[in-house]
Amino acid sequence: MGRLALRAAAGISLAYILLPMVFVVWLAFFAQEIPSFPPEGYSFQWFLAVPGNDRFVQGFLLSLQVAIVAALIGLGLGIPAALCLVRSRFKGREAVNNLLLLPLIVPGIVLGIALYVFHVETEIATGWPILGSLGGLIAGHVLIAIPWTVRLITASLTNMDRAVEEAAQSLGANRLTTFRRITLPAILPGIVAAALFSFIASFGNLEMSLFLVGPGRTTLPIAILQYLEWKIDPTIAAVSVLQILFIGAAMLVTNRFVNIGRVV
Amino acid sequence: MSQAGHPAHTQTEESNTSLLSASTLIGPATVFVAAGLLLPLAILFRYSFNRFEPRRMMVDAFSLENYVKFFADPYYTAVLATTLRVAATCTIACLLLGLPLAYVLARTQSRFKNVLIMLVVLPLFVGNAVRAAGWMTLFGSKGFLNVTLAQLGVITEPLEIMYTEGAVIAGIIAVNLPYMVLTLQSVIEGINRNVEEAAFSLGAGPLTMFRRVLLPLALPGLLAGTILTFILGMNAYATPVLLGGPKFKMMGPLVYGQFQLNNWPFGASAAFVLMSATLVLTATANILIQRRLRR
Numbered sequence: 001m002g003r004l005a006l007r008a009a010a011g012i013s014l015a016y017i018l019l020p021m022v023f024v025v026w027l028a029f030f031a032q033e034i035p036s037f038p039p040e041g042y043s044f045q046w047f048l049a050v051p052g053n054d055r056f057v058q059g060f061l062l063s064l065q066v067a068i069v070a071a072l073i074g075l076g077l078g079i080p081a082a083l084c085l086v087r088s089r090f091k092g093r094e095a096v097n098n099l100l101l102l103p104l105i106v107p108g109i110v111l112g113i114a115l116y117v118f119h120v121e122t123e124i125a126t127g128w129p130i131l132g133s134l135g136g137l138i139a140g141h142v143l144i145a146i147p148w149t150v151r152l153i154t155a156s157l158t159n160m161d162r163a164v165e166e167a168a169q170s171l172g173a174n175r176l177t178t179f180r181r182i183t184l185p186a187i188l189p190g191i192v193a194a195a196l197f198s199f200i201a202s203f204g205n206l207e208m209s210l211f212l213v214g215p216g217r218t219t220l221p222i223a224i225l226q227y228l229e230w231k232i233d234p235t236i237a238a239v240s241v242l243q244i245l246f247i248g249a250a251m252l253v254t255n256r257f258v259n260i261g262r263v264v
Numbered sequence: 265m266s267q268a269g270h271p272a273h274t275q276t277e278e279s280n281t282s283l284l285s286a287s288t289l290i291g292p293a294t295v296f297v298a299a300g301l302l303l304p305l306a307i308l309f310r311y312s313f314n315r316f317e318p319r320r321m322m323v324d325a326f327s328l329e330n331y332v333k334f335f336a337d338p339y340y341t342a343v344l345a346t347t348l349r350v351a352a353t354c355t356i357a358c359l360l361l362g363l364p365l366a367y368v369l370a371r372t373q374s375r376f377k378n379v380l381i382m383l384v385v386l387p388l389f390v391g392n393a394v395r396a397a398g399w400m401t402l403f404g405s406k407g408f409l410n411v412t413l414a415q416l417g418v419i420t421e422p423l424e425i426m427y428t429e430g431a432v433i434a435g436i437i438a439v440n441l442p443y444m445v446l447t448l449q450s451v452i453e454g455i456n457r458n459v460e461e462a463a464f465s466l467g468a469g470p471l472t473m474f475r476r477v478l479l480p481l482a483l484p485g486l487l488a489g490t491i492l493t494f495i496l497g498m499n500a501y502a503t504p505v506l507l508g509g510p511k512f513k514m515m516g517p518l519v520y521g522q523f524q525l526n527n528w529p530f531g532a533s534a535a536f537v538l539m540s541a542t543l544v545l546t547a548t549a550n551i552l553i554q555r556r557l558r559r
Contacts, residue, residue, distance in 0.1 A: 007368060010369070013365035024395075037411040081292075084290040088286040100297055102297065107516075114300070139300065142296065228393055237401070244386070247386065251389070
């Protein structure tokens with residue numbers, strides 16, 4: 001009895017989390033344009049119209065490009081940092097660890113303002129037109145890729161058996177060879193997961209990006225937000241469904257490399 | 265980390281070189297985050313004391329007038345009050361809704377556990393705008409909720425749900441709930457199941473077990489989840505904009521709006537009011553609960 005009540009309560013919570021997504025999917029298949037219930041019929045036409053919609057296609061391509069580059073730079077900065085955090089003991093290690101994870105906790109709006117201000121000051125100091133530029137946008141997304149990378153790679157390094165590395169070194173391998181031949185293959189699943197998580201976090205980011213996009217440069221989540229401020233119809237629902245599918249697919253791929261329940 | 269296997273005499277030498285290589289390894293990422301987050305926050309704080317003049321935008325100054333303007337104007341204090349009210353309501357709701365789901369997820373032996381967790385995580389990454397679209401479909405005057413209620417004969421006139429505080433609260437709860445569930449789930453998973461069994465075998469009912477055993481052990485996680493949810497609620501942006509409409513204002517949209525108007529000094533001070541309010545409240549809650557725990 002108590003067990004049943006508990007499960008029912010859990011089911012209600014899960015349903016509540018998923019409810020808005022269920023309705024977006026439903027709306028995407030409406031035959032009529034006005035989102036009134038009950039629908040007059042069902043149709044696939046809105047999905048077919050999405051590739052012809054320039055705003056969303058451009059937004060998708062920009063988000064894709066930013067997310068890929070940011071995830072790769074995030075790996076470049078995050079892998080060495082994680083190595084250092086796990087393998088060496090130094091003063092302030094805990095503080096550095098917290099700092100690197102900070103962008104995950106700082107709300108998007110605050111991150112966005114902070115970066116905006118930083119871009120303004122950099123532009124004044126150096127004269128580079130960084131405000132609203134692609135580089136500035138990518139740099140912002142690197143900031144949210146770093147904590148994911150550090151977190152996931154730290155976890156896989158901690159789980160790794162150190163003795164194998166020591167064996168390699170005692171057999172005469174130098175540090176670089178040991179890293180390339182032993183450490184890297186061992187933490188490869190963690191690296192792939194880090195890249196995918198960074199990608200997903202960057203691709204779906206809305207609040208921070210609001211401050212970093214320039215004229216004519218809109219990421220997909222911002223394009224969706226701006227459309228919704230104007231109206232809600234099956235077109236935007238279809239775009240949303242495609243985003244859900246895209247991110248869902250990326251998560252399924254990620255789940256092949258790490259157990260998502262363990263790392264989020 | 266054990267240094268076993270290394271001869272003792274190389275120890276100091278190695279720790280010197282590793283200190284050097286440590287800074288080259290971790291330096292770039294640290295500098296990147298410090299420069300991209302800490303430094304700008306300091307600059308932003310400085311901005312908040314500057315003066316805004318419509319023609320010249322920002323003028324260097326050192327005055328508290330932006331903060332005075334914020335607290336002297338009932339409009340802005342009302343926005344802050346709304347934000348606090350919405351964030352607090354959503355946090356309590358997330359706690360109540362999140363606990364059962366987190367507990368079931370943590371204790372389930374089902375092979376679909378991973379699928380269930382992915383269902384909780386997916387909305388997090390899909391983004392707030394997409395989920396707001398779902399609520400708009402549900403809440404509109406001809407939306408699912410109104411039409412269903414009318415068909416059931418509960419209402420004759422459609423309810424005004426969109427562009428109300430209730431709609432915003434409903435939306436933010438759904439946005440923040442996954443964070444609460446995931447935080448609680450990982451904490452509950454870390455609690456040995458045997459202590460629960462021990463309580464039951466000593467005759468405790470489920471509620472007593474929860475209150476006397478699980479709750480005290482899960483309290484640090486509960487606190488972490490509550491604080492995270494509260495911070496996210498205070499800083500919500502997309503949900504209040506889309507479900508609250510242009511008239512409903514919370515601090516996040518207010519700050520963004522000031523930056524859009526190029527009033528950086530006032531935007532900066534509003535951002536710091538928001539951050540300080542969040543910080544003070546979470547710190548106070550933390551201290552109060554820790555003190556109760558120690559008794």
